[in-house]
Amino acid sequence: MPGSFSGDFAAAAQDFMRARRAAEMERLVARLTGRPIDLVAYEAVRQQLRAQRLAPRGLHDVPLDAIIGSVDRYADFTRSFLPLHDGYKERWARVKMATEDMAGLPPVELYKVGSAYFVKDGHHRISVARQLGATHIQAYVTEVNTPVPITPDLRMEDLVLKGEYAAFLEATRLHETRPDANLEVTVAGRYHELESHIAVHRYFMGEAAQREIPFPEAAAHWYDTVYLPVVETIREYQLLQRFPKRTEADLYLWVSEHRAELQASLGWEIDYDEAASHLAEEGKEGAEPLARFGGWLLDTLIPEGLESGPPPGHWRETLDGYLPLFRDILVPLSGTEESWQALEQALDVARREGGSRLRGLHVIAGENAGGDTAALQARFEQRCQEAGLAGQLVIERGSIARTICERARWADLVIVKLAHPPGEQPLARLSSGFRTLIRRCTTPILAVPRQARPLESALLAYDGSPKAKEGLFVAAYLAGRWAMPLVVLTVMESEPHLSETLLEAQRYLHSRNLRATFVDDKGPVGETILRTAREHGCALIIMGSYGLSPVVEVVLGSTVDQVLRESPLPILICR
Structure with a gap:
């Protein structure tokens, strides 16, 4: 051969050398x-993917870019x-x-x-063919069946996975029982x-069925009853958009791990x-570190009594459409005998809601010893068991008002004994822990001033403000789900257009096929609310949270403070 190359062979050989230089x-x-630029070893793929069965598929035009190995x-x-070698x-x-x-x-054969x-x-x-710029090549194809498909972008490091x-x-x-999984x-x-x-799911299945459960049967049941519901939650919170390089199975494991971490840190069943909602919040990108620093700075510099708190309606952003509304109830207990009235009120609400979960909290302030916390927990759990409701009490050290507000993130309602309502003087209001709760809590607060009582009827104090509209939302829910008789009151002190405000509440309730008694009155707002509740025999007052700026309300006081000081009825404060 050497010395007798034709012109065509010489040209082809030059093409080869160009290909070698490109290599x-x-x-x-x-x-x-x-x-990586290496071809993938077929035998490694076959073994890793447990490929066994071969099926001849005949002659096909195959995309050259899809040929990735040998x-x-x-x-x-x-x-x-x-080519990687000159000898070719x-x-x-x-x-x-x-x-x-x-x-x-x-x-070729593929x-x-x-x-x-x-x-x-x-x-x-x-x-x-690739050097000539072809896009396809004819090939006799044999298909190798495997439960795990691969694509032409496979890398060797992906093969382990x-x-x-x-x-x-x-x-x-x-892949057989749930082929779309x-x-x-x-x-x-x-x-x-x-x-x-x-394996854990299989164990509990076996305990319930009193038989040995085959692993594939347990896997299919786990997929249907555990995995898929979590994935639906992941989709609801759009976690894949926040973590685009991950899969739903990745996020299922992350949510599961995050849930376990939260349960360990909070002491409650989560x-x-x-867990998915919290992970979505924690996973926010962009200005989150700056926002967290800003939050820390505000917490450090602004007195608790002057903080404005979250926006109206924030508490129910992820709850609309859910029934019941109050699925988890936070019950702070000081340990005094009167504080247990908050738990008794919570038990009544939980029963009406069809079995809410009670999350008890005892905060030990400062360096106090904390008393007999074991007895506190035992009493809480015993009372929940007697009522046939799920409940867990946790003990935590810290600022009482701040700790309650932080824990309220994991509840839909806070029910607390009103032992020390905001005072009448500005300094007393500024130092009031209960004002801090009202301002900072993300959820509604049910204040229990005296003995717990059945919440058979309610008065809604409505002025058309954003926070009063949250009260209207809750009142409509209670009137509908609990069949609670409702009185809606607007009070004209100096505002001439409150009749229109009352009509607004009427339209809202009528659109939901709910009946109520509507009262349009005049006079000092706080006194009129208390008097109207007394005249109509109401068992509960519902009202919006503070409406003015924190500084103005500390100086001048507010209707909320007056009602908290003087009402013998539980007060549900919405924001």
């Missing part, structure tokens, strides 16, 4: 960027099928010449795994954690939707 350049770029020559070409020049050049011959070349292809025979033909997924599916048979994760080792979740 070396590709190697150099790969070293600099860390981007059976036995994965070290001889780059991922783009550039003659063979490569002859294939190049044959492509221009009338007879052409026979089809294995198909998922949507990716591996070369069994025809490496040089594929290399030449794919192998773990294949082993997971082999153990659970979810996709539980791919992005971090190695996580499938063992999913298997642990299924639902998956609560």
